[in-house]
Amino acid sequence: MNIEVNELHTPEVTCANCQACCCSLEVMIISDTGVPERHIHVDRYGSETMLRLDDGRCSALDRETLMCTIYENRPWVCREFEMASYECINERNEKMGNAQTN
Numbered sequence: 318m319n320i321e322v323n324e325l326h327t328p329e330v331t332c333a334n335c336q337a338c339c340c341s342l343e344v345m346i347i348s349d350t351g352v353p354e355r356h357i358h359v360d361r362y363g364s365e366t367m368l369r370l371d372d373g374r375c376s377a378l379d380r381e382t383l384m385c386t387i388y389e390n391r392p393w394v395c396r397e398f399e400m401a402s403y404e405c406i407n408e409r410n411e412k413m414g415n416a417q418t419n
């Protein structure tokens with residue numbers, strides 16, 4: 318008996334097919350990576366986070382290209398956020414529905 322093996326299509330998860338879903342999360346600034354002050358929100362306790370605009374997204378995100386405009390100076394948290402990790406997929410599912418590739 319021949320058993321037909323159908324290859325399951327696993328949608329690729331990359332930043333290139335994402336709508337910068339992780340860039341509306343709260344990003345704590347816990348080390349000095351040179352984030353420009355205009356992008357930093359300081360709360361009354363002195364804690365620093367990336368400033369988010371009215372649309373809920375980080376102010377350093379280019380709304381047209383969905384690229385980080387301060388990539389070389391992005392906070393440590395952004396550097397550590399792993400593409401295709403559980404958290405990444407979670408954000409994508411939440412913000413783009415179940416479509417993981419688009």
Ligand code: SF4
Pocket residue numbers: 330331332333335336337338339340398399400401405406408409
């Ligand atoms: S949510 Fe994941 S795929 Fe989308 S921009 Fe962030 S790291 Fe990249």
Ligand code: SF4
Pocket residue numbers: 339340341344367375376377378379384385386387388391392395
């Ligand atoms: S600093 Fe850049 S990578 Fe980090 S949340 Fe803002 S736009 Fe996204």
